[in-house]
Amino acid sequence: MKIIIDAMGGDHAPSAPVAAAARAATELNANIVLVGKQDIVEKELAKYKCDRSKIEIVNADEVIENTEEPVKAVKTKKNASVVVAANMLKRGEGDAMLSMGSTGALLTSGLLIVGRIKGVHRPALATLLPSAKGAKMLIDAGANTKCKKEYLLQFGIMGSIYMKNVLGIENPTVGLISNGEEEGKGDELCKETYPVLKASNLNFIGNIEGRDIMEGTADVMVTDGFTGNVILKTIEGMGHVVSDGVKEIFSGVLHKIGALFVLNGIKNFRQKMDYREYGGAPLLGTRRPVIKGHGSSDAKAVFSAIKQAIKFVDTDVIQSIKNNIDSMEEETDD
Amino acid sequence: MKIIIDAMGGDHAPSAPVAAAARAATELNANIVLVGKQDIVEKELAKYKCDRSKIEIVNADEVIENTEEPVKAVKTKKNASVVVAANMLKRGEGDAMLSMGSTGALLTSGLLIVGRIKGVHRPALATLLPSAKGAKMLIDAGANTKCKKEYLLQFGIMGSIYMKNVLGIENPTVGLISNGEEEGKGDELCKETYPVLKASNLNFIGNIEGRDIMEGTADVMVTDGFTGNVILKTIEGMGHVVSDGVKEIFSGVLHKIGALFVLNGIKNFRQKMDYREYGGAPLLGTRRPVIKGHGSSDAKAVFSAIKQAIKFVDTDVIQSIKNNIDSMEEETDD
Numbered sequence: 101m102k103i104i105i106d107a108m109g110g111d112h113a114p115s116a117p118v119a120a121a122a123r124a125a126t127e128l129n130a131n132i133v134l135v136g137k138q139d140i141v142e143k144e145l146a147k148y149k150c151d152r153s154k155i156e157i158v159n160a161d162e163v164i165e166n167t168e169e170p171v172k173a174v175k176t177k178k179n180a181s182v183v184v185a186a187n188m189l190k191r192g193e194g195d196a197m198l199s200m201g202s203t204g205a206l207l208t209s210g211l212l213i214v215g216r217i218k219g220v221h222r223p224a225l226a227t228l229l230p231s232a233k234g235a236k237m238l239i240d241a242g243a244n245t246k247c248k249k250e251y252l253l254q255f256g257i258m259g260s261i262y263m264k265n266v267l268g269i270e271n272p273t274v275g276l277i278s279n280g281e282e283e284g285k286g287d288e289l290c291k292e293t294y295p296v297l298k299a300s301n302l303n304f305i306g307n308i309e310g311r312d313i314m315e316g317t318a319d320v321m322v323t324d325g326f327t328g329n330v331i332l333k334t335i336e337g338m339g340h341v342v343s344d345g346v347k348e349i350f351s352g353v354l355h356k357i358g359a360l361f362v363l364n365g366i367k368n369f370r371q372k373m374d375y376r377e378y379g380g381a382p383l384l385g386t387r388r389p390v391i392k393g394h395g396s397s398d399a400k401a402v403f404s405a406i407k408q409a410i411k412f413v414d415t416d417v418i419q420s421i422k423n424n425i426d427s428m429e430e431e432t433d434d
Numbered sequence: 435m436k437i438i439i440d441a442m443g444g445d446h447a448p449s450a451p452v453a454a455a456a457r458a459a460t461e462l463n464a465n466i467v468l469v470g471k472q473d474i475v476e477k478e479l480a481k482y483k484c485d486r487s488k489i490e491i492v493n494a495d496e497v498i499e500n501t502e503e504p505v506k507a508v509k510t511k512k513n514a515s516v517v518v519a520a521n522m523l524k525r526g527e528g529d530a531m532l533s534m535g536s537t538g539a540l541l542t543s544g545l546l547i548v549g550r551i552k553g554v555h556r557p558a559l560a561t562l563l564p565s566a567k568g569a570k571m572l573i574d575a576g577a578n579t580k581c582k583k584e585y586l587l588q589f590g591i592m593g594s595i596y597m598k599n600v601l602g603i604e605n606p607t608v609g610l611i612s613n614g615e616e617e618g619k620g621d622e623l624c625k626e627t628y629p630v631l632k633a634s635n636l637n638f639i640g641n642i643e644g645r646d647i648m649e650g651t652a653d654v655m656v657t658d659g660f661t662g663n664v665i666l667k668t669i670e671g672m673g674h675v676v677s678d679g680v681k682e683i684f685s686g687v688l689h690k691i692g693a694l695f696v697l698n699g700i701k702n703f704r705q706k707m708d709y710r711e712y713g714g715a716p717l718l719g720t721r722r723p724v725i726k727g728h729g730s731s732d733a734k735a736v737f738s739a740i741k742q743a744i745k746f747v748d749t750d751v752i753q754s755i756k757n758n759i760d761s762m763e764e765e766t767d768d
């Protein structure tokens with residue numbers, strides 16, 4: 101098992117990816133490839149005691165920033181860390197790749213370099229969200245702004261496979277995000293997709309609404325990448341506001357004394373809502389496992405994402421997707 | 435000033451609307467019309483000491499439930515409280531109407547009975563959301579699933595007028611909700627709408643993303659009713675989960691002692707995030723003021739919505755909309 105990590109991507113790069121790699125080399129049964137500026141990564145890695153035989157550093161002189169236009173950047177910066185990592189994955193020089201850098205650059209690298217599984221219309225970004233009933237999947241969380249019903253069906257299939265294989269949920273429920281519960285509610289895409297999901301062999305529970313997302317009504321929440329992106333970022337933004345609010349509550353001296361009494365409660369709640377526990381967002385539909393870690397990932401979050409990548413490989417998600425897409429009625433791939 | 439209230443709509447009807455009406459008759463300079471089942475409303479109102487000369491009860495034997503198909507219900511239940519209220523408003527037997535009942539039924543009543551302002555393509559539901567920077571408007575929050583760029587321009591105009599007149603915000607900023615900040619990011623509707631908003635005399639600040647919603651980046655957040663509904667309900671759902679989480683934090687005995695120390699902090703935070711402080715959601719673009727109160731409104735929330743209705747009337751929002759729509763380039767009304 102070998103996990104390729106973009107050591108230069110993310111708000112806390114290279115320190116967080118390198119620290120997580122050092123820990124993974126010690127605690128997990130996996131080899132790690134760190135892709136990034138050799139001298140910087142070497143220097144960072146020297147801070148940790150770890151089994152160096154399990155960590156390889158591959159040089160990549162360039163970095164793609166969040167502000168760059170992804171397709172152009174991936175095509176021109178051949179020596180960017182994410183591009184080098186994707187090419188290694190494509191050539192089979194690793195079993196999965198992970199980047200905390202530009203989402204657009206990773207999606208583009210996944211699509212153009214790693215490539216789609218035959219029969220998959222569009223790979224989709226699948227994010228695990230905390231909910232009142234545990235981790236649930238939002239797919240597509242932003243890879244495809246414009247979608248068709250055939251794409252959404254495949255999002256449901258790929259998401260169900262991931263939730264079953266990686267999270268161990270038997271027969272995961274699938275909901276279609278809409279602005280009303282009844283069949284026939286929604287935009288054109290919802291109206292077209294509902295009967296397709298209903299006729300499939302997925303465990304489809306019908307339309308779900310915004311309030312169902314954090315309630316955890318469905319294990320797999322299917323939507324187009326525009327709506328999914330807006331939902332994901334709305335939740336992230338609200339998380340910040342709530343988190344700042346909680347900090348404010350405990351800011352005064354008396355309040356700090358109060359905080360001592362409720363530390364456990366706060367800890368439990370924060371843990372439940374902590375994205376770092378949930379690993380990264382898998383890009384589903386590519387030929388080999390590609391995972392997007394959160395841009396603000398600290399070492400703990402990167403470590404979770406590495407564990408997730410290992411499980412992604414170990415549970416044969418890609419092969420299951422291939423089998424399921426193959427067994428579907430042959431459709432024209434556009 | 436006379437406010438017409440659907441006394442039968444909402445989770446806490448008729449008690450919450452009636453209690454709020456009694457308080458409004460005492461504290462506010464307005465007359466109230468309560469529309470609902472005469473005997474039930476009479477009996478409820480008898481619980482309160484108030485100036486009965488300022489409260490009128492108008493009988494309406496039927497109620498439209500949330501589960502009913504709105505257009506059909508409004509057309510067939512001529513004696514439903516929301517329909518009777520809308521007809522009174524249309525005839526000028528009141529200055530504004532307020533309902534906590536079925537959103538669909540109120541939107542339909544507003545559209546079909548009260549009617550659109552000439553030149554307005556589609557009235558839109560405008561919700562005030564709490565944010566880190568105070569109350570901000572989301573428009574359209576669910577009235578129009580399918581939208582065109584001309585509608586979204588008018589949503590921006592109507593929303594800006596409301597925020598200026600009712601909330602006193604000079605030159606309110608307008609953002610277009612999208613899945614990326616740059617011009618050119620977004621679905622087809624976003625791409626078409628961006629240049630239209632840019633060319634308008636609105637204080638347009640460009641695309642905003644999901645994370646900007648609770649950050650309060652823009653005073654008026656323009657989107658289609660599908661996306662707006664999903665956003666609104668996602669936020670409401672997350673609010674419940676967070677609220678339950680905070681309750682859990684303070685559930686144990688030690689935790690309750692801790693809570694005593696932080697009561698003020700919690701109170702401040704909850705107040706900031708409390709939708710009840712923000713009144714209801716105005717339907718903008720109808721000939722007379724129509725306001726949707728939250729379904730779960732208690733008496734305090736209904737009272738806030740009554741105050742908001744009075745301000746809606748007092749600050750001539752409708753006349754301002756008429757003036758602005760008139761001064762726009764004449765467009766074909768579809």
